[in-house]
Amino acid sequence: xxxxxxxxxxxxxxxxxxxxxxxxxxxxxxxxxxxxxxxxxxxxxxxxxxxxxxxxxxxxxxxxxxxxxxxxxxxxxxxxxxxxxxxxxxxxxxxxxxxxxxxxxxxxxxxxxxxxxxxxxxxxxxxxxxxxxxxxxxxxxxxxxxxxxxxxxxxxxxxxxxxxxxxxxxxxxxxxxxxxxxxxxxxxxxxxxxxxxxxxxxxxxxxxxxxxxxxxxxxxxxxxxxxxxxxxxxxxxxxxxxxxxxxxxxxxxxxxxxxxxxxxxxxxxxxxxxxxxxxxxxxxxxxxxxxxxxxxxxxxxxxxxxxxxxxxxxxxxxxxxx
Numbered sequence: 001x002x003x004x005x006x007x008x009x010x011x012x013x014x015x016x017x018x019x020x021x022x023x024x025x026x027x028x029x030x031x032x033x034x035x036x037x038x039x040x041x042x043x044x045x046x047x048x049x050x051x052x053x054x055x056x057x058x059x060x061x062x063x064x065x066x067x068x069x070x071x072x073x074x075x076x077x078x079x080x081x082x083x084x085x086x087x088x089x090x091x092x093x094x095x096x097x098x099x100x101x102x103x104x105x106x107x108x109x110x111x112x113x114x115x116x117x118x119x120x121x122x123x124x125x126x127x128x129x130x131x132x133x134x135x136x137x138x139x140x141x142x143x144x145x146x147x148x149x150x151x152x153x154x155x156x157x158x159x160x161x162x163x164x165x166x167x168x169x170x171x172x173x174x175x176x177x178x179x180x181x182x183x184x185x186x187x188x189x190x191x192x193x194x195x196x197x198x199x200x201x202x203x204x205x206x207x208x209x210x211x212x213x214x215x216x217x218x219x220x221x222x223x224x225x226x227x228x229x230x231x232x233x234x235x236x237x238x239x240x241x242x243x244x245x246x247x248x249x250x251x252x253x254x255x256x257x258x259x260x261x262x263x264x265x266x267x268x269x270x271x272x273x274x275x276x277x278x279x280x281x282x283x284x285x286x287x288x289x290x291x292x293x294x295x296x297x298x299x300x301x302x303x304x305x306x307x308x309x310x311x312x313x314x315x316x317x318x319x320x321x322x
Contacts, residue, residue: 019230019267026271026279033222035168035282036139040225041115044089046218055210057203058164061314062194066096066162069307069316074100076305076318077190082155084108084184086140091120093162098128105155106132108148110140141177146184158190162316167196167251167285171295174285178299185321191301194316198286201245203313208243208252208284216241219254219281232266242278254282289315 018037025032039047051059066073077083079102085094088109098104107124111117114137121135138145149157159181169177181191208215219241223234239256246253258273265271287295292315293303301319308315 015229022226022230022266023269026266031271031273031277031279033279033281036112036141037225038218038222038282039089039113040221041113043218043221043225044113044116046214046221048090049214050210050218053210053212053214055206055212057207057313058196061309061311062162062164062316063093065307065309065314065316066093070096070100072305072307073097073192073316073318074102077101077158077192078156079103080105080156081158081190082106082108083158083160084110084149085160086110086145086181087112087161087163087165088117088120089113090116091124094160095124095127097160098124098131104131106134108134108136110136110138110145112137112139141180149184156189157185158192159185160192162192162194164194164196164284164314166193167287168283170283170285174295175299178295178301182300182321187321189321190304191296191319191321192316193319194314195287195292196284196314197308197312198250198288199313201247204245204252204286205243208254209241213241215243215254219256222281223256226266230267232264234264235262238262239279249285250287251283251285253280254284255280287315292317 021034025034050056074097081101082105083094083098085091085108088111091109094107098107109117109120117135117137121133124131124133134148136145136148166174166177220236220239223236223239226232227234238259240259242255242257243252255278258275258277260275261273263270263272289306296303296317296319300322302322303317303319306315306317
């Protein structure tokens with residue numbers, strides 16, 4: 001490991017975690033990289049661009065469901081709720097709901113990207129000055145990100161988890177995540193969560209391999225990030241973006257495919273790739289309504305209501321902790 005990187009690891013422990021995760025993932029038989037690292041500042045901005053694409057139906061469809069059902073959702077949540085949003089990003093999705101809610105006690109966004117989160121916090125404070133905002137920088141899959149919530153007792157809580165982010169987790173991880181969410185809630189507290197539904201593979205694959213190649217840039221940005229933060233020497237042009245639907249696993253898989261036999265160096269370590277070998281960077285699992293309701297029940301929730309678009313491409317669910 002070079003001296004400059006060693007000094008950065010001492011100063012910023014999160015870089016050490018990033019390095020460990022990268023080296024461990026790339027040493028596996030099926031090379032992998034955790035999808036959470038796709039969302040640095042550049043990655044988050046690229047994802048915002050993806051959400052505006054015609055091919056990417058998810059954000060547009062979810063937004064329509066929210067617009068048409070905000071009143072019912074606010075009624076389900078009820079008055080004086082503290083809204084907690086793990087993986088909040090630019091916080092745009094929550095703002096119409098915050099405006100619709102009756103006397104919310106506060107809003108707590110959690111995100112791994114401080115630049116995006118803090119900019120969003122200031123925008124919400126300007127638009128909704130009456131709402132207390134407690135922005136928390138951290139990885140919501142880690143216990144440390146929830147410390148601020150533990151110190152904010154007394155409020156009824158609702159976790160807001162839109163964007164079908166639950167689909168990035170395999171079934172076992174999704175169960176663990178939902179149980180982790182409920183561990184920060186009390187009986188009667190709520191969960192408002194979005195899921196992408198099982199549908200034709202052509203629609204799914206277009207959404208993750210768009211004609212404007214923005215998703216390709218988003219995927220390859222992870223290699224650029226490794227180069228910049230971990231002294232890597234990836235050539236992104238020597239990797240191709242690939243996304244496909246796996247019908248048995250009911251998920252879209254996103255990969256980076258090595259275009260030749262090559263060796264890449266990261267923090268002084270050598271990683272070898274064969275031509276055609278892939279790095280698995282992200283999953284996006286799809287659910288039927290029944291499957292997701294069963295998952296909620298298994299993990300300690302009581303499904304209350306769900307809302308779908310007319311084509312049944314997407315669903316938003318409200319559940320309470322049992």
